[in-house]
Amino acid sequence: MALDLSVWRVRPEPGPLVAPSGSGVLDGETVAVKDLFAVAGQRVGAGNPAWLAAAPTQQAHADAVARLLAAGAAVAGIAQTEEFAYSLTGANAHYGTPPNPRAPGRISGGSTSGPATAVAAGEASVALGTDTGGSVRVPAAYQGLWGIRPTHGAVADGGLLPLAPSFDTVGWLARDAGALARVGEVLLPEDQAALPDDVPLVVSDDLLGLAAPEVRDAVGRLARDAGAGAADWSPEPAWLAAFQTLQAAEAWAVHGPWLADRMDTLGPAVRGRFERARLIGVVDAATARAAVARARAEIRDRLGERVLVLPSTATVAPRPEDAEAAREATMLLTCVAGIGGLPAVSVPVTTASGLPAGACLVGPAGSDRALLTVAGRLGS
Structure with a gap:
């Protein structure tokens, strides 16, 4: 099957792009990484061909990518984002708009559009993305996925190309609550605020x-x-x-x-x-x-x-x-x-x-x- 360049920028067949570096709660999970995170041996494209052409090859994984790999996940590939993550529709003027498998003919939502579509289509089990103004929550809603924007600063953002640091967060999406929570076990610190079982x-x-x-x-x-x-x-x-x-x-x-x-x-x-x-x-x-x-x-x-x-x-x-x-x-x-x-x-x-x-x-x-x-x- 031909690679859909509106969804993926890099996805080897057969994959994965990066094998797990360890074993843990994410054994067997595959991750579509938004093209803002450093993946060792690859460039960060940020949804813009001119930026990609000038980008250096990354020497190390972004913090979040490294932690997912250490917990048993594999990187399936690098998925498209809207340019510099500065939009919410999912449309990219250079690579196209990823399809919405759950609502054909409708937009996918962005800017974590490529990773979200990859998960909704079953081409990956986890989407690693960012949420500044809604870029995880919007595609999650549009495509029937689970998604989280964590507390600002809770997840390390080393190796991430920023947009607006006062609001940027590392977030993720999955097809079910269990996978979303397992990623949280790996990326999230222990809670600083307790919620009772009967929280209002x-x-x-x-x-x-x-x-x-x-x-x-x-x-x-x-x-x-x-x-x-x-x-x-x-x-x-x-x-x-x-x-x-x-x-x-x-x-x-x-x-x-x-x-x-x-x-x-x-x-x-x-x-x-x-x-x-x-x-x-x-x-x-x-x-x-x-x-x-x-x-x-x-x-x-x-x-x-x-x-x-x-x-x-x-x-x-x-x-x-x-x-x-x-x-x-x-x-x-x-x-x-x-x-x-x-x-x-x-x-x-x-x-x-x-x-x-x-x-x-x-x-x-x-x-x-x-x-x-x-x-x-x-x-x-």
């Missing part, structure tokens, strides 16, 4: 209301079945504006020196984001950083020692022509965990029309392992 779950009608009716109903049903109580939690557009400004400022600080005279190497959508990012001044960036810090404190205070249930995305996977329409509503949802620096697990749910969607569980900082346990119970 809460749901906000205002946050549910950001989602299309079929997604709202599916997520609301899971929350009701779990006995979630009501939470007073309104969407905060000012939070999202601050998040987007700081993310853009940091993205330009990271990539601007290389991109400054290479903007023509970018696809139109990502180029537009970097063009706006380059215009953000020092004062605006500092103002946004202060606003994010205040919002983070408020989010953590609102959540307390509870678990918030909300839609992972505002819609089911859109068709390509509608891909940008729901972006703002989705990011109003995803930015809660992103700004809060909180762990978030996307649990697959199915809408009345049979399409996949996601219910997102957001827990206190440092409760990652316990949150995976709670999510597994709800999704069983």
Whole structure:
């Protein structure tokens, strides 16, 4: 079978690309690695052919890759990302849009698009990705997968090409809760915040209301079945504006020196984001950083020692022509965990029309392992 270059950049046949270096809880698992992580002997392509052409061969594995290999997993290959991970649709102007096996004709979701599709298609059992503004949770919801964005800073990011360090996290996806949790055993530190077995779950009608009716109903049903109580939690557009400004400022600080005279190497959508990012001044960036810090404190205070249930995305996977329409509503949802620096697990749910969607569980900082346990119970 010909290699689908919209999904994979490197995938040897027969594989794997990298054999396990040890044995453990991940024996037999195969990993699709997002093309932002260092894999020894390979280059990091970041979804951009010009970057790939200039990239050096990596001499060592990224921390997360090395730990997965030591626990018995094999690297199946390097899977595609949207350019520099600066998008949520899954579309890459150079390599194409990975298909969505669970919702044919609809987008895959990004920017961990290639790894997610590889897992949904059964070509790997684990997707190693990143989540800055929703890049694990969005493809998880669109493709009916389990996915986690850990507490910010919980998983070592050595050997990872960053986008916006204040929000970047190493995350992963799997087809079932068990595999998601086993990866957590390898990558996550011991919890710093305990969650009791009867941890209170809460749901906000205002946050549910950001989602299309079929997604709202599916997520609301899971929350009701779990006995979630009501939470007073309104969407905060000012939070999202601050998040987007700081993310853009940091993205330009990271990539601007290389991109400054290479903007023509970018696809139109990502180029537009970097063009706006380059215009953000020092004062605006500092103002946004202060606003994010205040919002983070408020989010953590609102959540307390509870678990918030909300839609992972505002819609089911859109068709390509509608891909940008729901972006703002989705990011109003995803930015809660992103700004809060909180762990978030996307649990697959199915809408009345049979399409996949996601219910997102957001827990206190440092409760990652316990949150995976709670999510597994709800999704069983």
